[in-house]
Amino acid sequence: MIRVRRSAVIDAPIERVWAVLRDFNSHSAWHPAVGPSTIERGEPADQVGCVRDFTLKDGNQIREQLLALSDRDHVSTYCILDATLPMRNYVATVQLKRVTDGDRTFWHWESTFDVPRGREREFEQLVGGQVYEAGFTGLAAFLGRGGRQSPALSVTDVQGMVAMSFGGPEVLQLRRLEALPPRSGEVRLRQTAIGVNYIDVYIRAGLYRMIEPPAPIGMEAAGVVVESNAPGFSPGDRVAYACSPPGAYVTMRTLPAAQLVLLPDHVDEETAAALMLKGMTAEYLLYRLHRVRPGDTVLVHAAAGGVGLLLCQWAQALGARVIGTVSSDAKAELARANGCEHPIVTRSYIFAEKTKQLTGGRGADVIYDGLGRDAAQENLAALATRGHWVSYGQATGALDPVNLSAKSGTFSQPVLFHYTADYLQPMAGRVFAALRDGILKPDVRRRYPLAGAADAHRDLEARRTTGQIVLLA
């Protein structure tokens, strides 16, 4: 059992300090190591028993429960329920006492917990230094700012690639725009890398009516916070997002903090910009919509494509047997090198017979299908009994209604943003962990300046690219 004790004197009356600390969800506003935090089930932050769910800026995730709160004694006691850190039986107490001499506040922070043998000293230093002592400094600075996040800046000139109308790549033009000062709950960031996705082409061309020209396009980017009016984010934090509405092809952007994730040290901004959308797509397809288990047979279409390669890498790491379809021998090699055990080369979407051969006649337990109409009959034939057909894209056209009674099959048509709306932080966290562990291998092959976005679109539409494309702002 480790016991950690730290204490400090805060140059503010106890009432001011306690008003902040008694709010169990306030730590993201003042603690420099704490990222976004929410109280589960929308409970009040002073309700004993409530649970806060938060991300540390190093990427760790923690759930803590409020065990006791006393306005009379200025005491708050809480414990860790779950954490990605190897800490057990962690119970901590924060206690404030009035310093009548100078109307200041004495703050005592103490905990006991267990860690794996041999790591006691490391965790004593981590909790005492990076949590408690950093918290003292952070709260003092927070109160010194008057309890606001950061000073207000003015409207800033921004450059962006704007679709002047719906049409070809030439409709993208560099224009001056604005990034407004962040309102409550918002963050303004200086973007450094912007991801290019095929959906950007659809939006630019007007196939997906997600903008009204003239408007900037783009779904994902990464950068550095320059101004924050939201708890959990401070100037200098490196962040990324992948969200609607479009508008990522810009040098600076003001966004709701709820759409941002903090980047751990091991993820650079270019990788994040290239991988947020595709990585989180692979995450929910493999872990949430369908839970892939060791021994499952997974059929991945366009296995050498952006999401396809990630699905192959990750599904193989999960112990699945990966079959894929690709359009050329070269792409088959690429897919094979990324975890696809059996790439099937086909330009006419014929793969069911081969899939059944490879599975002893059983078929695929789950099919990740971005093809749509032209592969529908083959998909039905390739599906195992009680299999799951996941249609997450329709590159060859919209599917007709599907009858799955012959297979007792399940059919899903998921949309990424319905998952990120509720699970953004854990989804991104799992993508970052997979990057760290070498399961996902980012492959940024093409870099263009922001002003060269039209060239990037031309190359993408001409299928001249493999790997991910980023714009550098």
Added chain:
Amino acid sequence: MIKVYTSSVIDAPADAVWAQVRDFNGLPRWTPFVAESRIEEGQPADRIGCVRNFRLRDGGMIRERLLTLSDYDYQCSYSILESPMGVENYVATIKLTPVTEGNRTFAEWWAEFDCAPEREKALAEQIGQDVFQAGFDTLKKVVAR
């Protein structure tokens, strides 16, 4: 029953401050208002139940009994047996807590007692400021590094 509470931050390690405070016979050394002190019946100053008998600079005599003393908690408490202050059921506690930031000491001194209602406000002010805070101020100079 009224309660008086005074606290301060002393710029010295808790061990150094406690070395002064734990001496129940040490008031002349670290308060401005005690002229001389002795422990009755030749008892050790850290024996629970011992009585200190001291004379204030203004001439008043006070007798106090040591009730608790904890080297583990840096805390002691005592009661007044006789004094010219006009208080009853007077029990006071001094407690020190280390401040890890800066290796300093958070010092608390509080008392509970009964007195004539019309004297409560003045007595609380007098004890809180002229006794406890004045004691801390002198203590700060005594242990100054």
